[in-house]
Amino acid sequence: MNALVNRRRFIGRTAALSLTALVPRNLLAEASSTYRVVLRTGSEIGLVKPEFHSHFAEHLGSCVYGGLWVGKNSPIPNIEGYRKQAIEYLKDLGVPVLRWPGGCYADDYHWRDGIGALKQRPKRVNIHWGGYVEDGSFGTHEFMGLCRLIGAEPYFAGNVGSGTPHELQDWIEYCNMPSGSALAEERAKNGSAEPFRVRYWGIGNENWGCGGDMRPETYANLYRQFAVYVRQYGDTKPFLIGCGPGGPDRRWTRGFMDTLDGRHPDGYSMHYYEGGADRPTEFTAAHSDEQLSIFTKVEDAIIEQRTLLDGYREGRKIGLILDEWGVWDKIPEAEEKRYGKLWQQSTMRSGVAAGLGLNIFNRQADKLYMCNIAQIVNVLQSLLLTDGAEGRDCVRTTTYYAFHLFKPHRGKTAIRVESAESSPLAPSVSASKLANEIVVSLVNPKHDEDVSMECTLQGATAKSGKGQILHDTDWNACNSFENPNRVVPQPHPVSVDGNRIRLDLPRLSVATIILDAA
């Protein structure tokens, strides 16, 4: 086994150098196969907002149609048209916020096409995702019904690319005006006398690309114009989300913020996909390493974008949102044809990727507002997969289970974790606490090295600990329709001795331990 503890560096990438001196030398001792970290219970980072575990559903492939929505007359078991099995799995996981209807689709979506009598909804071509004809049967009311069923808060992405401020203003009034206006009455006539109270409104999506191919200055001027018409109706104060960069793009953020000139959105959305060179279940070890290594760049980009925003006085009030992230592999055409556009299997590698991302969000909890993985069902790094739009089977992916393992962090306070190793494939650790409970999540992204973890609790003593692990030595292992439970969390032994916690962290694993501490 390689020496793991060989450099005095930290996985907490913030202020790494200044923290080095604080780690007692004996805790990060000589090189060995044991990987040591210090959990500093007294050093709080910030709240692990449940919103870090949010999701995204686009009219793309079989995500909405067939994945989430099968229609009331479908032979597939459904609740008022929503795929029953998917609803049950998502409810169990808990979906804090769900973003919709895109993606690229958002800037070509006209909300009126999705309300009223089904027969009157116009058929439109989905120009971004395969040119199929969209019948509009899943619109605003259907999306709100889904959010209610799974307990998610809705996040609507508005149309800036091909829409107008007036159109967006009307959509918000339609959703949120309690009563009295023509649009509120129309909503009531369409089945909901109660306002939808939608808080999150995206002002476009990827407007540097599919959302209009704009320069940051052009977009910022449009943002200013749209923002004038995004108003509060009833008691729902809208939370406006501006379009941020694709990856670590400083130029976009500077151009946007400079042109805003004092105005500011409530949130600013960055997208960061982790591209893959192979088909999901045929990754080479080298390509798996390559993809998983991208996560350090994601963490750096979060820190950098936060710093850039904070450089503007008004920027400090802006919540940084990562509303599209996840692995984007080379997708086999045959599978897309069979199951839907961008249908991608989630493997042990993807589960590890999810764990790396979720650990970053804990570690950077003070810099983030919300994160939405792309996408919830049947598209890219999805939580659930169905065998196409018409298939009855619905499996929970490794990514679903990685999210499940992180659920205990929600609503706790992230604490600093120090380690001696910060290479991209070093074990990744994050921790949070609330009252007597300390939750620690550990990810080993290496495909060829099992490690022993030794965690030293500073500022608390543990009485007992319980562990769960998601693990398979084959990075291409997945939950298929034939074998839906190949990779599922298992109980994992943890040894607790006062302030020392020890556990094995095999290659390619995501583990969470819950400590009862004093």
Ligand code: AHR
């Ligand atoms: O998630 C798939 C696509 O990726 C989205 O439509 C777009 O916003 C991004 O480029």
